[in-house]
Amino acid sequence: MRSMATNQTPTDPDALSGFVERVKEKHQTPPPGPPKRGRKRDFPALSFLSLAAVAVTLRAFSDSEPRKLLEKDERLRQAMGFQRVPHHILIGRWPEGLAPCQHRY
Numbered sequence: 001m002r003s004m005a006t007n008q009t010p011t012d013p014d015a016l017s018g019f020v021e022r023v024k025e026k027h028q029t030p031p032p033g034p035p036k037r038g039r040k041r042d043f044p045a046l047s048f049l050s051l052a053a054v055a056v057t058l059r060a061f062s063d064s065e066p067r068k069l070l071e072k073d074e075r076l077r078q079a080m081g082f083q084r085v086p087h088h089i090l091i092g093r094w095p096e097g098l099a100p101c102q103h104r105y
Contacts, residue, residue: 019057020050020079047081048094054080063092 027046054076055066070077070085077085086094 016054016057016073016076017079020054020076023050023053043086043090044081050080051082051091051094063088067091 024046027049029046051066051070054069055061058065058069060066060069067085067088070080070082
């Protein structure tokens, strides 16, 4: 029988941080493409991939819910690789910039 202390819920910050670490371990960075013109990105794609995984896990599908999560939990934000909270419009547009998934599960 498990005690309540070891049974973590999906919203437990330690469980979410561990989940983010497992996402980072499984992620394979694609080879870099040719350099693009313009301003460099402020946040790595892996940060948004981690945010997407946490958002799906928590069933937080609106743009404002992941932002609120990042604002509330600094430790989780650091684990995802965000130095600051991205603007809500950027959070809403990030799926457009992700590369298609190459993994087979």
